[in-house]
Amino acid sequence: MDQVAHYDKKGIAELDEIAAKINNGFVTKNMIQEFILGEKEHFDWVRQDVKLIKLVGLENYMLEQL
Template sequence: MKAKEGVVDFLNKVVTMELTAVHQYLLHASLCANWGYERLQHEFHELAKEELAHASKVIGHILYLEGAPDVQKLGTVSSGRSVPDLFQADLRFEQDDVTLLRDAIAHCAKVGDFTTRHQLEDMVVETEKHVDWFETQLRAIKQVGLENYLSEQIKK
């Protein structure tokens, strides 16, 4: 099936975003493991797996649309020196991802590609859940204090 105008371009931007997320979450998982926060290491590892699944699905869809997946690009991987720094960077990243997905959804609706639009709508729901998770973690840190929060992250 041939892609409608601009759809593959948007999908390749989504692939770049998802692959960047995989790298960022793997880095954050490693940092948390190094700092001794097993629970957070596990959470970041799970997030990386979800993002990899998103990237794989989008790449497959690009191929279905007879496009060329661009897996050569990677965005900036953000890091930090503390758990709150990681959460802030990841929250911003996921918010940017939501914006991109919404723009892609709007474009797909405009050009009449409802199959791609539906797949992107599923992804934006999952991405909004990630936004909520990071907001919840940052709120918990404010409410119970960083030391109390981190003490709960030591063991799975």
């Protein structure tokens, strides 16, 4: 899971760089920034679930999802 977190952080950083380079397209830049925000929220959600899995174990986590 740590490897996945590394790629998620890297991808979000790359999207931030792309958004910073857009100077002439307000709509495009706004869309990218909204997408980045959604990705950051998703990353936080996944990170919280991974912590919960480590705390209670995968089997108990899966039972809770039912």
